[in-house]
Amino acid sequence: MKLARVIGNVTLAKHHPAMRGASLRLVEIVDDITRRDANPLGGDSVVAWDICSSTEGDLVALAEGPESAAPFRPEIKPIDASIVALIDHCEVQPSTKEP
Secondary structure (H helix, E strand, O other), X not given: OEXXXXXXXXXXXXXXXXXXXXXXXXXXXXXXXXXXXXXXXXXXXXXXXXOOXXXXXXXXXXXXHHHHHHHHOOOOOOOOEEEEEEOOOOOOOXXXXXX
């Protein structure tokens, strides 16, 4: 699971029948947790199925690969990423390990 920020919406002109009713968002993956409030975040952009009703600017948890389609089982969805949670608060503790 990765952290990402919603940066836009995606609209399909044509789609696979399994995508009917899809709410798709463009998200930017957080590449460094200490920069989670930076703009831009610096990570890759990914199209994700939104099952959490996110809006632009939301920090979200992103599932990728086969796990991204798990909420739809037994139905099969042709997706590689899905937004599975909205992040309200994220606290980072400094590492106690010495380099």
